[in-house]
Amino acid sequence: MAVSIVAHEVTQRRDAARALLRTPLLTAATDPDALALIRHHAAALKSSFATALGYILVVDPTFARLVKAPLPAAAAPVRPARRNSGGEFTARTYTYLALICAAVLAPDTGEQVLASALVEQLRADAATVGIDLDDSRTEQRHLVAALRQLIAWGVIEETDGSVSGWGERQEEALLTVHRQMLPHLLARPLAALDGPEALVSSSPDVTEQPRRSLRRKLVENPLVRREDLTDAERDVLSRERTDLTRTLDDLFGLVLEVRAEGALAYDPDRHLSDVEFPGPGKVKQAALLLVDELLRVHKPTAGKTAELHGRQVPGLLCPWPQVTEIVGDLAVRHEKMWGPEHVSDPSVLCRDAISVLTSLSLADPTEDGLVLHPAAARHRPDVQLAPSQTRAHERLEPDAPVAPSLFDLGSL
Known part of the structure; x- marks a missing residue:
């Protein structure tokens, strides 16, 4: 009985922490049940958020506010x-x-x-x-x-x-x-x-700690690129992966996956992700098909790099004329579904599709073109099966339909 009570308390604390990550400002009017749970576990939540992520939690009778660093x-x-x-x-x-x-x-x-x-x-x-x-x-x-x-x-x-x-x-x-x-x-x-x-x-x-800053990047980002980690954070990821995996799971119900080009902490229940991709709507469809076409045309091999912000990073540089041409062809091909307005001027659709990919850390616009991160290959659609409903924090499935020559997911 005692064990079940403790397990129930742990589950409740995790649910409360997840509610705060999903909605950092919760009120009695918007979510009374979540606020009641947060107030019940306020002391433990304040401690765990401060220790694990360096966040401050304010709990009031009428609201709760997670202040993020x-x-x-x-x-x-x-x-x-x-x-x-x-x-x-x-x-x-x-x-x-x-x-x-x-x-x-x-x-x-x-x-x-x-x-x-x-x-x-x-x-x-x-x-x-x-x-x-x-x-x-x-x-x-x-x-x-x-x-x-x-x-x-x-x-x-x-x-x-x-x-x-x-x-x-x-x-x-x-x-x-x-x-x-x-x-x-x-x-x-x-x-x-x-x-x-x-x-x-x-x-x-505040003196930044590599363990805490690494946890924060993993919790907040859809994809943490290896090149964006400090040397100390990369060392923590390599040496303390077991402890890191346990902490993210115990506190927030997130599952850690580490690969050669980066890492992510995904939510199996898909509740914490704020961007659904692939997803409904012409913009996300255009972004998905743009990735597929660029990878089909370039056929990148393992180890492919591109210059980004003055440094060489894993990725594929796609020139702007090619990107805009592909989006224009997609607009013509899918005119009945997306509407005729994009056929004559696909620039808005192109801009919005690139914005989606950028928000997911799957691509970066540069002066010379669009740099696709290797993780973008994980979202190549399977023409024989309907694309799965994935989200920003969802796992990079090893058996997903991908271009393995581009995204070589060996362990760090």
């Missing part, structure tokens, strides 16, 4: 905020996001505020700091997208009416503000920052 820019695929349509936030949308946060912190703003009053305060704040705003539909879309993001985070709640209704028809909406959460949106207090770059830089008070 930044990764080096070269080893951190961009994870921007996104609109409901899937498009990335622009600088203008982030401006509105910051202005709304400032407006709800204004002394005259109560726990409940009308959307129109909130916007009035926002415009006044913008004028004070010299930001020009207008009433155009484009500006309105940026404003609504920022409000929706704060609603998704649980900072703002639609009490009566909706932000969408206000944005489309100027119908009034009553919003409830959970002000106690606002200071925890940023990784560091504004008063402690010398400039915006400090938000994504390592704290000067």
Whole structure:
């Protein structure tokens, strides 16, 4: 009986940790069950996140916030905020996001505020700091997208009416503000920052440890490239792989796989991955088929390298004219499925497909062309079988349909 109770507690702690990795800001309104679990195991979770990853966990009766330490820019695929349509936030949308946060912190703003009053305060704040705003539909879309993001985070709640209704028809909406959460949106207090770059830089008070930084890279990235590891991290990966495997499994339910060109920690349940690939939609389909065509044309051999950021790395350089030509041919071939607009101008589809591959660390755009990482060969579609639904953290199956001459997965 005692053993089963201990096992149950361990499983609960792992589930709570996974919930925080998946959603670093959890509220009682958005996920009450997960928050209850986190609060129950708060002490153990705070300790394990701090020790294993160098993360700070804030637990409040109404929310939990996992504050992550930044990764080096070269080893951190961009994870921007996104609109409901899937498009990335622009600088203008982030401006509105910051202005709304400032407006709800204004002394005259109560726990409940009308959307129109909130916007009035926002415009006044913008004028004070010299930001020009207008009433155009484009500006309105940026404003609504920022409000929706704060609603998704649980900072703002639609009490009566909706932000969408206000944005489309100027119908009034009553919003409830959970002000106690606002200071925890940023990784560091504004008063402690010398400039915006400090938000994504390592704290000067923290001495980085190779074991912890390696765990963080494995947990956060869909693929950790060998060349992006420090000498100390590579040593840990080689000498302490058993301990590393056990830690990732015990704390987060992740399975470690190490290969010659890199490593990944994948989730067998596919709950932690934020990017599904392959997946539905013309952009992901175009990205998958682009990889297949490039590998078919080049037929790369083992040991193939390309220059990336001034260094030679495992990979295949595909010139831009070739990439754009292949995407154009794919647009014509799949016009009925993807739509005719890409036939005359496939540049947007090409850009978006490359963005998907880049976000998964499977490719890098350079001045001369697109550099495919050997791991991209793992996603070559099997023309005889439907492609499996894999995600960013899913295992690189040794028996998957691949080009083994490109991705030679020998052990480190």
